[in-house]
Amino acid sequence: MMGVDHATFTATILNPDATVPAGLQNPDGTTASKRFDVYRNNVAVSLSDALETAFPITRKLVGNAFFRAMAGVYLRKHPPTSPLMMFYGAQMPQFLRRFDPAKSIAYLPDIAALELALRHAYHAADATPVDAQRLGVLAPDALMGARLRIAPAITTVTSDFPIYSIYRANTVTDAPKPVMQAETVLITRARFDPEIHPINAAAARLIAALADGQSLGQAAALADETLDLGAILGLLLAQGAVTDIY
Amino acid sequence: MLDAAHHTSLPPRPGVGYKPQHYADIMSHPDPVAWIEVHAENYMGDGGRPIAQLRQLAERFAVSVHGVGLSIGGEGNLDRDHLARLKHLVGWLNPASFSEHLAWSTHDSHFFNDLLPLPYNAATLARVAAHINQVQDTIGRRMLLENPSSYLAFADATMSETDFLREVSARTGCGLLLDVNNVFVSATNLKTSPQAYIDAFPLDAVGEIHLGGHDVDEDETGAPLLIDSHGKPVVDPVWALLDYTLDRAGAKPLLIEWDNDVPAWPVLAAQATRADAALALVA
Numbered sequence: 001m002m003g004v005d006h007a008t009f010t011a012t013i014l015n016p017d018a019t020v021p022a023g024l025q026n027p028d029g030t031t032a033s034k035r036f037d038v039y040r041n042n043v044a045v046s047l048s049d050a051l052e053t054a055f056p057i058t059r060k061l062v063g064n065a066f067f068r069a070m071a072g073v074y075l076r077k078h079p080p081t082s083p084l085m086m087f088y089g090a091q092m093p094q095f096l097r098r099f100d101p102a103k104s105i106a107y108l109p110d111i112a113a114l115e116l117a118l119r120h121a122y123h124a125a126d127a128t129p130v131d132a133q134r135l136g137v138l139a140p141d142a143l144m145g146a147r148l149r150i151a152p153a154i155t156t157v158t159s160d161f162p163i164y165s166i167y168r169a170n171t172v173t174d175a176p177k178p179v180m181q182a183e184t185v186l187i188t189r190a191r192f193d194p195e196i197h198p199i200n201a202a203a204a205r206l207i208a209a210l211a212d213g214q215s216l217g218q219a220a221a222l223a224d225e226t227l228d229l230g231a232i233l234g235l236l237l238a239q240g241a242v243t244d245i246y
Numbered sequence: 247m248l249d250a251a252h253h254t255s256l257p258p259r260p261g262v263g264y265k266p267q268h269y270a271d272i273m274s275h276p277d278p279v280a281w282i283e284v285h286a287e288n289y290m291g292d293g294g295r296p297i298a299q300l301r302q303l304a305e306r307f308a309v310s311v312h313g314v315g316l317s318i319g320g321e322g323n324l325d326r327d328h329l330a331r332l333k334h335l336v337g338w339l340n341p342a343s344f345s346e347h348l349a350w351s352t353h354d355s356h357f358f359n360d361l362l363p364l365p366y367n368a369a370t371l372a373r374v375a376a377h378i379n380q381v382q383d384t385i386g387r388r389m390l391l392e393n394p395s396s397y398l399a400f401a402d403a404t405m406s407e408t409d410f411l412r413e414v415s416a417r418t419g420c421g422l423l424l425d426v427n428n429v430f431v432s433a434t435n436l437k438t439s440p441q442a443y444i445d446a447f448p449l450d451a452v453g454e455i456h457l458g459g460h461d462v463d464e465d466e467t468g469a470p471l472l473i474d475s476h477g478k479p480v481v482d483p484v485w486a487l488l489d490y491t492l493d494r495a496g497a498k499p500l501l502i503e504w505d506n507d508v509p510a511w512p513v514l515a516a517q518a519t520r521a522d523a524a525l526a527l528v529a
Contacts, residue, residue: 003365003402006321006353013358023365023401026465027437034465035398035435038473042360050359080357083287083315083328123291126298152292192295 013040014076047075047088054089054119057170058096058112061105070099086123090116107161114163114185114196117155121187121194124153129240135233144217148210148236149244153189156204158182164198188239197235202227207236253308253342256281256454256499260521261310262514263476263503269299271511273306278511279518281308281342283501287315289339290331300339308342310454310501311335315357318377318391319350319364329384336385343454343499345390345423346381348374348411365400366410371417374410378418390453391415392423395460395474396432407432408446415451422448424498425456426491430484431472440487449495457488457521458503477506480517485524492528500525 004023012018020036048071052059059067078091093116096102096109129151138146157163164185165178184204186197202223209219220229236242259280264272272278282303289300289311303309315328336344349361364370382389391414393407405413411422424447433440459478463471480502492498502517 004400006350006362009362010353010356010358013362025399025401026467027399027435027469028467029399032398034463035471038397038471039360039362043358046359080359081355083317083325083351083357083359084290084331085287085359086291123294123296125292126294153294189294192298 012036013043014079016040044072044075047080048072050085050088051075051092055092055112055115057115057167058092058108060170061108061111061166062102066101070096070102073099086119092116107159107163107166110157110159110161110163111166113159114157114167117157117185117187118194118196121153121155121189122192124151124189127151127153127240127243129237130242130244132237132242134245135237135242144220145215147213147215147246148242149246150207150211150236151189151241151243153187153194154207154211154236154241155187156184156199156207157187158184158201158204164196167196186235188236188241190240195239197239199232199235200226203232206232253281256308256310256342258497258499259525260518261308261499261501262518263312263501263505264303265504265508266296266299267508268511268514269303273302278515279307281310281499283310283312283503286311286313286332286335286344289335304339304341309339310343310345310499311339311341313344313346314361315351316346316377316381317350317352317357318346318381319348319362319370319374320352320377321350321373322353324377324380325352329381332381333384336387343390344385344387345392345454347392347394348407348414349394361394363394363396363398363400365403366405366407367403371405371410371413375414375417378414378420382418382420388419388421390421390423392425392456393428394432395425395428395435395472397435397471397473399436406446408443408448412448412451415448420451421453422451423454423456424449424452424491424495425458426488427456427458427460427480427484427503428474430487431460431474434470434472437469441490444487444491444494449491452495452498454499454501455488455491455495456501456503457484457517458505475506476503479513480520485520488521488524489527492524497525497528 004021022031024032051071080088093109093113102108160182162178162183164183168175184199184201186199187194206219257280261281262279264282264284347361351358429440429443457480458476461473461475465471500521
């Protein structure tokens with residue numbers, strides 16, 4: 001008798017106003033109050049801390065007090081669905097788009113998306129880069145027919161806002177002040193530390209097509225004149241982003 | 247698979263909970279510590295620095311893998327995806343030990359990132375034993391189960407924690423991880439005797455001992471409420487309880503846990519040195 005099922009327990013943990021179930025007691029047999037709050041506090045603080053770790057620049061942009069309050073709303077709406085806390089916060093960009101108190105910072109969801117992509121890159125599978133010479137020796141026709149395998153850490157993030165410039169301005173001293181423009185970012189991981197590079201939307205589409213298994217010729221044919229094929233291939237090869245040519 | 251000379255058991259010496267900020271200190275020191283413990287879930291990504299560091303560490307040290315996310319005390323089934331990730335990690339790392347908690351953290355597919363408590367009775371005993379059998383069958387080895395820190399009591403409990411752990415170990419063959427700080431925290435919070443707990447504990451099944459720091463608070467009646475925080479040095483009464491335990495259990499692998507407000511390496515190493523001194527008394 002007096003059992004407290006886990007549905008009741010967890011609902012009470014996430015709701016600070018909920019009454020503690022009668023089966024949870026102080027040593028004298030009265031219903032627990034502050035003792036139950038230990039669990040409430042542990043859960044909220046640990047999830048909020050995990051979000052701070054995941055989104056340091058998002059936090060810097062809104063300030064610590066705002067971030068903690070926002071995290072308190074997020075963690076109740078989106079508790080983790082896996083014990084891998086390194087990936088907690090996957091719904092943050094969508095959450096921020098609908099979070100009224102953050103609406104005035106229109107670029108915030110895309111900065112959160114960039115930070116998620118950086119974490120993905122950090123934990124992505126290791127891959128051995130291909131020798132760039134293997135592309136260099138191909139005749140033009142063979143080159144256009146080649147498919148490139150893209151390393152698991154490679155990601156692009158496209159935004160209507162200057163996400164590259166904003167990220168740099170908040171992580172690098174003396175970075176230029178962002179100007180209002182659409183920016184696209186390529187994330188690479190040559191060894192262990194993800195790096196961000198400014199690219200354009202056409203280059204991001206090329207990378208997506210290559211990752212999808214299309215040949216270089218097919219992928220390039222989708223692009224408009226804003227694509228600098230030589231430049232983006234050079235960047236991908238220099239960053240160890242190509243793991244096979246097939 | 248690692249092909250370095252393999253550590254098949256933890257030595258009865260001090261180890262530390264590994265924190266990435268200590269990597270350079272540990273790797274540059276000729277004899278920093280006897281063994282290390284890592285949280286399983288931090289090494290379940292696909293690659294990158296965490297796994298590369300763990301491979302390096304495993305070449306030098308016996309490694310204990312300590313899970314915090316299996317939810318062995320959960321009402322529902324164990325998460326099969328998570329079990330598969332654990333099997334993969336234990337498979338390639340081949341650690342000297344694997345341990346988890348007598349607690350739950352997942353309900354209805356939501357993970358709460360905390361060690362939540364369960365009452366000790368026939369129903370929870372059957373559930374915990376079934377989950378431990380499933381874990382041991384999946385990873386193909388014996389695991390250790392750790393006693394929790396308790397903050398409150400359950401109206402529907404019918405067994406003591408020590409009887410519960412003894413029975414789980416008897417039914418499943420699992421070993422036990424005795425956290426002496428948790429014993430002290432629970433006994434203070436529930437107004438029982440920590441020495442009596444040690445006296446009643448099935449010490450023969452202990453494969454590892456944990457030590458850590460706790461925070462001090464009060465409940466609404468002014469009674470002491472200790473909180474297992476792993477963010478401070480081990481306090482003197484817990485060192486004394488360790489001596490009491492080692493006197494009865496003999497030397498065991500002893501781990502210093504310090505997970506929050508992580509100090510510089512020498513501070514953590516000094517705690518391990520003190521643990522070594524406690525072990526020397528029973529050697």
